Amino acid sequence: MTKRNATSADVAILAGVSQSTVSRSFDPDSRISEATRQRVFAAAEKLGYQINKAAQTMIKKRSDLVGLVTAGLEDPFRSEFLHKLIVEVQNCGLRPMVMDVSNQQTIDEELHGLIQYQLSGVIITSGTPSENIGKAFIRHGIPVVLVNRTEHSDEADIVNLDNEGAGAIAAEAFMKSGKTNLVVVRAKKPSFSSVMRAKGFLNYLASHINNDEIQATEVLCETGSYDSGYQIADKILTSQHKPDGVFFCMDHIACGFLDAAKQLITAKEMQSIGVIGCDDIALARFKAYDLTTVKQPSTEIAKAAVQTLLNRLKYPTSAPSKQAIPAELIYRSTLAKPITD
Amino acid sequence: MTKRNATSADVAILAGVSQSTVSRSFDPDSRISEATRQRVFAAAEKLGYQINKAAQTMIKKRSDLVGLVTAGLEDPFRSEFLHKLIVEVQNCGLRPMVMDVSNQQTIDEELHGLIQYQLSGVIITSGTPSENIGKAFIRHGIPVVLVNRTEHSDEADIVNLDNEGAGAIAAEAFMKSGKTNLVVVRAKKPSFSSVMRAKGFLNYLASHINNDEIQATEVLCETGSYDSGYQIADKILTSQHKPDGVFFCMDHIACGFLDAAKQLITAKEMQSIGVIGCDDIALARFKAYDLTTVKQPSTEIAKAAVQTLLNRLKYPTSAPSKQAIPAELIYRSTLAKPITD
DNA sequence: TTTTGTTGTTCATACGTATGCACAACTATT
DNA sequence: AATAGTTGTGCATACGTATGAACAACAAAA
Incomplete structure (x- = not known):
């Protein structure tokens, strides 16, 4: 047979x-x-x-597999991003080998396992691998691309969203709309992206406020999830200084907030509060939310990550690169586009 | 160095x-x-x-890679399901190699490419590969597991949601709630799952209606997306026989419908219309929708798929298996749980 | 003591491809 | 006509592992 x-x-x-x-x-x-x-x-x-790819790999000492390391795929944004990476890798004639490292304990161990596959490269998008795991890959001649990661690395190529810029864009939008009492919300557990976004938001305001006409506070919620946003709404909407503009470092949190707000205050009251999210997840454009948001151009980031890897394969000894992809404001109904001159 | x-x-x-x-x-x-x-x-x-996995593969004539073939990952449900497959495969000490075959033209060609990798197996969850591609794998000694696919195959193992049963569960729920004017909505393009769900829904009604007290019609929308649901709402809500119960074969369509309904009719009117979705995507439990739905137990399906594959590897010559995983009704607010004795 | 069995190790080989080197058959140049 | 260069092909080998067969050392049984 x-x-x-x-x-x-x-x-x-x-x-x-x-x-x-x-x-x-x-x-x-x-x-x-x-x-x-x-x-x-x-x-x-x-x-x-x-x-026979195995035989080929043995000779060439390099497979056409690319490791995609990720975590927290229950977050639809990450999931969506992974999808784009997969497509992008495929388009380059390479094969994506996905690795979920949500289980914190085994990350390093599992990642070491990847070395066995003579990978063409590894793209790390999330998870918190130890500092030296990247070096382990590089020592074994496997190039590493870090995407939206905080790790500073002398050897890996880096592709990030311009997170600080994203925060600044939100701040600028609120200023243009004449909002004066602002809040920025991020998850308690400091993720690189969120921290930078909040920082960019506050810094922009600090450097553009002449007198004290604008106030901004940072509020921390539990995690980066829908539920956290739902829970934090109460705290934000019932404070003495009820804000007229809230920037959420992740769209999910914003969506949770919006759903909670519908039950806490009237639609009319809500209308006076501008809300901006960040990422532009699929949900953001659903009519239930119609969320104004700072878009993370994930397709471009995925493309950039794969291209960076290909480039590294072509020029193995060139200096590590570092690029920040700019974000872009998408106006929807939670903060109307101001009529400009 | x-x-x-x-x-x-x-x-x-x-x-x-x-x-x-x-x-x-x-x-x-x-x-x-x-x-x-x-x-x-x-x-x-x-x-x-x-x-060195390449050398090992060459000797053993089998890698520890499992091909996960999928399409339409922009659909969060599929995306979520893929995630569960990835985790499950990893847990078994195997490695997932993902393949997106959304691009119709190249499916067969690309799938053939997978044969090069001496895969331990292939799990096909979506995409419409040609009939004989499965056979190609089997001929090369690579076991195939089909998940929620219509292809009848004498050689591949099959794991499905009990789609007809899911439809029946929805129908039963409407009957228990005393709904009499029902509509079932599915995408125009016949996907195996949706067709079976609609069929199960209608069949259940047909076999449980004594007199003509209950009516049921099938309505087709464009695709299985949120937008399609948004568009179809008008047609459903403005028909002469405005229904008091609507079953959507996919949660997304239901969500789109709900958002559109908010603009077309009052909340009070909406309250009298029962809505049931199918799948139980993450969105379904968000407060904006709080959708009563027939849950597809995707974790169990993923587990079953991988276990089936392992089993096949253990007993290569056993007869192909076929299992249907039962669905489960999740009551939320779009159709209240009836008070039973 | 001889036989039989058990345990732990080494030898030798196969897996299927890519590639440096050699070489033959031409073609172009002198 | 002799030389140099080009093109197309074959030979031989390396890649790093797994594994059957052989074997040595030792223990147990006869």
Whole structure:
């Protein structure tokens, strides 16, 4: 029944050439006469020949697998981003090997396991691997790209959203809309992205406020989830200084907040409070929320991450790169676009 | 700088044993004296030795990679399900290699590419591969598990949600709540799951209606997306026979519908219309929707799929299995749980 | 003591591909 | 016509692991 898979040697015999010739036929850069190549292809087709990646990897000392390391995929934004990475990796003729490292204890151990696969590279988007795991990869000759990670690294390439810029964009929008009593909300557990966004938000205000006409406070909620936003609403809406503008470092938190607000205050009251989220998750454009948000251009970030990896493979010794992709404000109904001159 | 990775031969020299002994040391079933094994481990540790999966695969003729074939990851439910598969595969000591086949044209070609990797198995969850691609895998000795797919196959194992049962559960719930004018909504493009759910819904009603007290119609919307639900609301709510119960074959469609309904009719009017979704996506429990829905137990389905694959690897020649995982009704606010005796 | 069995190790080989080197058959140059 | 260069192919080998067979050392049984 399941007969042995055909090898290049089998193809060689059928095509009446040597095994090397078969191998070279599949390499576009080899000099092979067109006649021979076609004969080889025909024989390969006939036998259902498929190259053996394991053997190929052994020789080339590099597979076409790319490790995508991630965590917290229950967060739809990450999930969406992972999807884009997968597509992008595929488009480059590479194969994504995904690794979920949500289980904190085993991260390092598991990551070490990846080294066994002679990966073409690793793209780390979340999870909190130890400092030296990146170095372990690099020591084994596997390039690493860090995406939206705080780790400073002398050896890995880095692609980030311009998180501080994203915060600044939100702050600027509130100023343009004449909001004066602002709040910025982020999760208690400091994630690199959120901290930077909040920092960018506050810094922008600090450097653009002449007198004391604008106030801004930072509020911490439990996690970066919908539920946290739902819970924090009470605290924000019942404080003495009820804000007229709230910036959430993650869209989910904003959505939770909005749902809670509907039960805590009237729609009219809510209308006077501007809300800006961050990321632009799919949910943000649903009519139930229609959330004005600072978009994280995840497609571009995914593209940049993969391109960075390819570049590194091409020029292994060039200096590590670091790029920040700019964010972009998407006006929807939770903060109307001001009429400008 | 990047010196050659350590091999089992290097470890052997350092530990003062042969290469075979090193290899056997890492196989728990080999008889190796404890002393030797520890010496080998120490040497391996010292050299940062990592097994070379490519070489291992070549010998064993089987990698520990599992192909996860999917499409339409922009759908959060699929995305969530993929996540669960990834975790499940990892937990079994295997590695997930993900493949997005959204691009219709290249499915077969790309899938053929997977054969090159000596996969331990392939789990196909979506996408519409041609009939014979499954057979191609099997011919190459790669077991296939189909999840929620319509393809009937004599060779692949099959794991499905009990889709007809899910539809029946929704129908039963409406009957218990005394709803009499029902509509079932599914996407125009016939997907296996949706068609079966609608069928189960209508069949249940047909076989439980004595007189003509209950009416049920099928309505088709464009796709399975939020937007489609948003668009179809008008048609449903402005028809002469305005329904008092609507079953959506996918939660997204229901969510879109609910958002549109808020603008088309009053909250009071809406209260008299029961709505049931299907899948139980994360969104369904958000307060903005709080959708009563027939839950697809995706964690269990993912577990079943991976277990099925493991089983097949253990008993390669056993007859193909086929299982249907039962659905479960989750009451939330769009259809209140009736007070039963 | 001889035989039989058990345990722990080494030897040798296979897996399927890529590639440096050699070489033959031409073509272009002198 | 002789030389140099180009093109297409084959030979041989390396990659790093797993594993059957052989074997040595030792213990247990006869």
